[in-house]
Amino acid sequence: MSDVRALHKKWLRAPAYREAYDELAPEFRLARALIEARANAGLTQAQLAERMQTTQSVVARLESGRAHPSTRTLEKFAQAAGMRLKISFEPIEGTA
Secondary structure: OHHHHHHHHHHOOOHHHHHHHHHOHHHHHHHHHHHHHHHHOOOOHHHHHHHHOOOHHHHHHHHHOOOOOOHHHHHHHHHHOOOOOOOOOOOOOOOO
């Protein structure tokens, strides 16, 4: 894994890579939040999927960032993890 991190760090110096990475940041944050919620609940993907009445592959897609889940799906995920979904808006740095 350290080789991947080293490559990522190197590639971040390239403007095109940095721009693409920054553009995907919201998806990365959502994926990380989903993984953390499931892990904090002490559940496997299969266990969470069962609680959501879906399949493990659906949970894997959500956690990978490859899916763009609806609010309803996020609510089901949160409930299955024993949590409450909270959506908020925050100001963008540099804007009023």
